[in-house]
Amino acid sequence: MRFRRLAALAASAVLCSTAPVRAGGIVERGLAAPSPALGHPIRYNLYRPAEAPPSGARWPVLYLLHGGGPGEADWLDAGRLAETMDGAIAAGKLPPTVVVMPYAGDSWYVDNHDRGGAGAMATALTRDLVDAVDAALPTADCRQGRAVAGLSTGGYGALLFAFSRPRSYGAAISLSGSIAPPIAPHMTARMRRAQRLYDGAFGTPFKPARFNAWNLFLKAPRLGLGGAPKPAVYLDAGDRDPGGIVQGATELHLALLRRGVDSTLRIVGGRHEWALWRRELAPALAWLGPRLDPTCGAPVAAAAKRTATK
Secondary structure, eight states: OHHHHHHHHHHHOOSOEEEEETTTEEEEEEEEEOOTTTTSOEEEEEEEESSOOOTTOOBOEEEEEOOSSSOTTHHHHTSOHHHHHHHHHHTTSSOSOEEEEEOOTTOTTSEEOSTTSOEEHHHIIIIIHHHHHHHHSOBOOSGGGEEEEEETHHHHHHHHHHHHOTTTOSEEEEESOOOOOOOOTTOHHHHHHHHHHSTTTTTTTTOHHHHHHTOHHHHGGGTTGGGOOOOEEEEEEEEEOSTTHHHHHHHHHHHHHHTTOOEEEEEEEEESSHHHHHHHHHHHHHHHGGGOOTTTTSOHHHHHHHHHTO
8 A cells, every 4th residue: 555655646746856955865846745635736845864764763754834925945945944954964953854845825724615715725734745745755654753844824834733633743833923813803903904914714705713713822722632642832933023923922832831732932033034034943953853753652673563564
């Protein structure tokens, strides 16, 4: 089954180019994964270690989400992701790790079945893309070896995925995440801003009930209920980020601490731009490194047996 899924993934790849990145990793652009949820492939770029993991070992994987704008190439081009990954791995701050950078358009990383909407984007990225990557590469197919991160709208998306699927992601990183409290219909000023801000992701006209259904502040108190694991969270924002981003990150951090979540908050000097995110990615990866366990909690020998039976 694994080899059939791998063949399907290879057949779906379009315009794929592969290039070594310095001495550390390999970048692959123009990949595509099949997505039953969307009804069309998911575009993505990839960073992976140049050398295969040792026998029986697996790579941890980081899903890295873009903000508004061009898309999946942002982290490689403007963000210099490959150089930062090379440095973090070489310094021992991060184990050799796969980074998957998907394209999500202006979906805000939610499912939106409206006519003209982005479709079931959250389902596609958290289910279809993860399944395809785990089928194609020796990645750790467990929450301990899987993390999600992003900037701006992608920072919101990363937290949303981790809060909604805590059994799939062990850690989440938000850089200048678009974090906002729930909206009530009587909040007329916020309702007017929401009509312009959310690209129709929560309905056209904007529907506060749909926005609140995907709201981080309403999901945070439910973390850990029913014995579900709690993802570790890293919140980073620039002191000149717009739109209440610092306030949102701070208030969410406090809400997570009250829930007993391993939450880190970092407020630094900077604007909502790549100069900030390039600089802040390295400390975020250093935070993430010790929280990744690609053995899925098992000794390497047991992990090797588990891999052989897949």
